[in-house]
Amino acid sequence: MFKKVYIFSLIVLLVTVMFLYFxxxxxxxxxxxxxxxxxxxxxxxxxxxxxxEIFRAGLILYYSYDELNRYMDExxxxxxxxxxxxxxxxxxxxxILNMVKSYQKLWIEKKEHIENFKTANSPIxxxxxxxxxxxxxxxxxxxxxxxxxYTYLLTKIVSSIYLSRNSMDLDFVFDIQxxxxxxKEYRFNDKDKETFNQTFLSNVNxxxxxxxxxxDAINNILNIKTKEVLSKIESTFSKRFRKESRTIxxxxxxxxxxxxxGIGYILYLLLRLEKDNKNLQxxxxxxxxxIRHDSLTDLPNRYSFEEDIKHIKNPFFILVNIDDFRxxxxxxxxxxxxxxxxxxxxxxxxxxPEELGGRVYRLGADxxxxxxxxxxEMSYEEIAKQIIERIENHKFIYENNEISISVTxxxxxxxxxxxxxxxxxxxxxxxxxxKVVVYSYEIDNKKQIEENLKLIRALxxxxxxxxxxxxxxxxxxxxxxxxxxxxxxxxxxDSSGNILNxxxxxxxxxxxxxxxxxTKIMLYKTFMYFRNKNYDFSINISIEDIVNESxxxxxxxxxxxxxxxxxxxxxxxxxxxxxxxxxxxxxxxxRIKEYGVKIAIDDFGRGYSNFSYLINRDIDFFKIDGSLIKxxxxxxxxxxxxETIVSFAKKTNIKTVAEFVNSKEVFEAVKEIGIDYSQGYYxxxxxxxx
Amino acid sequence: xxxxxxxxxxxxxxxxxxxxxxxxLPLNIEYxxxxxxxxxxxxxxxxxxxxxxxxxxxxxxxxxGGTIYxxxxxxxxxxxxxxxxxxxxxVFNFRQFWNGRAKDLYEQAxxxxxxxxxMSLTKEELERRINSSKEYKKLFKDIYGVDYISFExxxxxxxxxEKALITPNSRFDKYLRGExxxxxxxxxxxxxxxxxxxxxxxxxxxxxxxxxxxFGVVNPYKWEPYFPDRYKITGREEDKNVYKVPSLRNVxxxxxxxxxxxxQTLEEAVKKMAYHQLGxxxxxxxITKIVDFLKTLTGDMPDILKD
Numbered sequence: 001m002f003k004k005v006y007i008f009s010l011i012v013l014l015v016t017v018m019f020l021y022f023x024x025x026x027x028x029x030x031x032x033x034x035x036x037x038x039x040x041x042x043x044x045x046x047x048x049x050x051x052x053e054i055f056r057a058g059l060i061l062y063y064s065y066d067e068l069n070r071y072m073d074e075x076x077x078x079x080x081x082x083x084x085x086x087x088x089x090x091x092x093x094x095x096i097l098n099m100v101k102s103y104q105k106l107w108i109e110k111k112e113h114i115e116n117f118k119t120a121n122s123p124i125x126x127x128x129x130x131x132x133x134x135x136x137x138x139x140x141x142x143x144x145x146x147x148x149x150y151t152y153l154l155t156k157i158v159s160s161i162y163l164s165r166n167s168m169d170l171d172f173v174f175d176i177q178x179x180x181x182x183x184k185e186y187r188f189n190d191k192d193k194e195t196f197n198q199t200f201l202s203n204v205n206x207x208x209x210x211x212x213x214x215x216d217a218i219n220n221i222l223n224i225k226t227k228e229v230l231s232k233i234e235s236t237f238s239k240r241f242r243k244e245s246r247t248i249x250x251x252x253x254x255x256x257x258x259x260x261x262g263i264g265y266i267l268y269l270l271l272r273l274e275k276d277n278k279n280l281q282x283x284x285x286x287x288x289x290x291i292r293h294d295s296l297t298d299l300p301n302r303y304s305f306e307e308d309i310k311h312i313k314n315p316f317f318i319l320v321n322i323d324d325f326r327x328x329x330x331x332x333x334x335x336x337x338x339x340x341x342x343x344x345x346x347x348x349x350x351x352x353p354e355e356l357g358g359r360v361y362r363l364g365a366d367x368x369x370x371x372x373x374x375x376x377e378m379s380y381e382e383i384a385k386q387i388i389e390r391i392e393n394h395k396f397i398y399e400n401n402e403i404s405i406s407v408t409x410x411x412x413x414x415x416x417x418x419x420x421x422x423x424x425x426x427x428x429x430x431x432x433x434x435k436v437v438v439y440s441y442e443i444d445n446k447k448q449i450e451e452n453l454k455l456i457r458a459l460x461x462x463x464x465x466x467x468x469x470x471x472x473x474x475x476x477x478x479x480x481x482x483x484x485x486x487x488x489x490x491x492x493x494d495s496s497g498n499i500l501n502x503x504x505x506x507x508x509x510x511x512x513x514x515x516x517x518x519t520k521i522m523l524y525k526t527f528m529y530f531r532n533k534n535y536d537f538s539i540n541i542s543i544e545d546i547v548n549e550s551x552x553x554x555x556x557x558x559x560x561x562x563x564x565x566x567x568x569x570x571x572x573x574x575x576x577x578x579x580x581x582x583x584x585x586x587x588x589x590x591r592i593k594e595y596g597v598k599i600a601i602d603d604f605g606r607g608y609s610n611f612s613y614l615i616n617r618d619i620d621f622f623k624i625d626g627s628l629i630k631x632x633x634x635x636x637x638x639x640x641x642x643e644t645i646v647s648f649a650k651k652t653n654i655k656t657v658a659e660f661v662n663s664k665e666v667f668e669a670v671k672e673i674g675i676d677y678s679q680g681y682y683x684x685x686x687x688x689x690x
Numbered sequence: 691x692x693x694x695x696x697x698x699x700x701x702x703x704x705x706x707x708x709x710x711x712x713x714x715l716p717l718n719i720e721y722x723x724x725x726x727x728x729x730x731x732x733x734x735x736x737x738x739x740x741x742x743x744x745x746x747x748x749x750x751x752x753x754x755g756g757t758i759y760x761x762x763x764x765x766x767x768x769x770x771x772x773x774x775x776x777x778x779x780x781v782f783n784f785r786q787f788w789n790g791r792a793k794d795l796y797e798q799a800x801x802x803x804x805x806x807x808x809m810s811l812t813k814e815e816l817e818r819r820i821n822s823s824k825e826y827k828k829l830f831k832d833i834y835g836v837d838y839i840s841f842e843x844x845x846x847x848x849x850x851x852e853k854a855l856i857t858p859n860s861r862f863d864k865y866l867r868g869e870x871x872x873x874x875x876x877x878x879x880x881x882x883x884x885x886x887x888x889x890x891x892x893x894x895x896x897x898x899x900x901x902x903x904x905f906g907v908v909n910p911y912k913w914e915p916y917f918p919d920r921y922k923i924t925g926r927e928e929d930k931n932v933y934k935v936p937s938l939r940n941v942x943x944x945x946x947x948x949x950x951x952x953x954q955t956l957e958e959a960v961k962k963m964a965y966h967q968l969g970x971x972x973x974x975x976x977i978t979k980i981v982d983f984l985k986t987l988t989g990d991m992p993d994i995l996k997d
Binding site: 061062063064065066068069073112115118119121122123125126127129130199202203205206210213 | 710711712713784884887889890891893894895896900901902903904907908909924928932967968969970
């Protein structure tokens, strides 16, 4: 780009320089030519004037030579000007300059002739004027016939002189020689007449003396080739100029064509620019459109959606997802899938109530969005349900195949719209309860995560500041109806000493890798508490604790430390957890038996029970899951399950504990079934100290 | 009858003389006053001669009609001798010197200075002299803007002064301008001047000085080899005794007359002219009238000489 600009600038500069050069060249040529031609013309005119003055000088009696001299001086000056003209000093004009020089030479010659003419002219004029006067004078004194004859001779001579002067013909001169001779021979007795004759004769002689040089001068003046040379100079110079002007014309043509070319090029560039602009605009529009639209369905895309929601006031957004779209692709091919997407887009556009300002977007592979900006009377869910119903009732015909699709929708009115709707949608997929889910904080994992993070922070804080404490819930022997032992339950206190109400604190602790620390704290604190109490006590551990080397080590450290009371301890192992390392568990169970520690399976009967591995092991207690117990007094099915467990336990010599004993009825039923121990709010709430 | 016809013919010929053969001198002439004043100083400066004994004015004395009242110039020798032409109105002469060997004042002015038989300087000597004068140095610096005065500068200044030497407002010029009437004698003298043919040579603004003519047209005049005639230049036999026609302006105060200064009075000069040039013997009356006319040609002294 810049290179082009440089080159172009360079060309412009070059052309300008060339043009300026050419301009001065042309100006020089034209002005010089004009000047020289003007001088030549002036010289020509002056010479003509000189010639005419010469004839005036000959013709007019009282002529002033000043005029003639003035023109001659002027002519001298002009010739000088011409021969010194700097334009003619150029070598290519040497020939013309030479011609000028030869003209000057001729002119100097002519000037000499003119001076000779002037010298001859005065006496010629004088004698030619004086001779008739003399004749007239004689006529007045004519006395006799001889005088008359003499008069005749005088007159004849005078007329011949006139003729010869006016004809400029020397022949007449010879004619009158005879007459002059006669005149010379004339003798008068009268002295006056004798003197007259002498005067007349000397005047005639004077005339003829000067007449020769007069004629010569005039002939020389007439014959000298000054004018020919001058016109040759003019024609040669003009010819030379024409040649030079051809160069000028050529240059002019070049410049004109360059100029026109330049204009043409600029026009072309302008047109192209215009066209490019149009194309660019078109491209921009296309690009803008394609940025904002999905190429397959031609629906506005996610970018559009993001742009649109910036200006929206009362958003209501439905995110529609085709259920198991992949299987359509798998079954009918991707082209069919594309067709479904295309057709669905078209269909959605046709069914979305425009009066609600709805706009349809394609937001993902099989995700469509419908956005409204309006508060509506109808329930959002109802609208979404209607749309879904219509979609599901729509028959997609692809290559004569009728394809039906089912869709799920997430609805939201909360920003960020897409995220919240997606959460709702995911919730719907997860729960499979409803095809339409309205977003709420409850279903928002994100909210949970935030909550969890908060908890983790609190938990860490509590661990650091020793606010993790065991609470003890009593367990009653159903036969003696005495509290025989306590289950240590973990409680986390906030900074002001209130118990954090967290159900799933252990799950969070496990995720945050804090679990083993909690186990350790519970172990230590419970042991410390019960070493001086005469009660059995149970602590919850998980398979993870057994697998975790550090925790396991700590467990045995504590057991060693409190060897004397370790026989009172029961480890409640969560039955619901999958035991991966079976060998590890057996090993652990064996070792703790050495300390007299008992093992209880917690939440027994919840659903993941793996009876088989328990049968041969040293299990001391089943803690029957609360869900089976809490309605046992009226739920016969639950009772049946519990009776089976109890029956099994008795046969394998395992004691049973009922959790969630929260009423007298339950307690009665539990006793009736023959469960050995009871735990629950009816028996006693967990307390800080026994 | 034939004679009458001839007379008519002659009269017809005369009728061609409608042009003004003589024009009055201009009242003013264009020249550079500063240069002319400087030229005036130089004109009278004897430093311009080898022996500090001659100035231009030695031969062209304004008090003697721009010439001198002697036959020849003080240094005239056998090689070159002539009556001194007046410097007055010389600017209007078509050539300078008796034989016109200088084409203008510029050429003329340098010749006597360098002429060994006249002022006899060299260019170098002149320049040495003039450049050693503080006064001239300053004047030339002021006027010509030069630090070194060249020969050409000196001549240029003198020429500028000579241009100013015109003598306008003669009675005849006033007559030509229609301001006054001539006396009957003067008037008749002018008529004779024309009728006799004097005017064929003595015409123009300077009443002469615009052509070369032979002295002794009708009746020959003796030729002497040391006078500067055209023959000295062309070598042509017919140019013997051919001289530039002298101007008749101020003729009454520029005696003696002719190239050889042989005539002291106007009357004799007129008489000789008529005899040699026209082949006429004039009557005393005619001579008186013509002389009366010639006396009207004396003009005012040039302004530049007045202070």
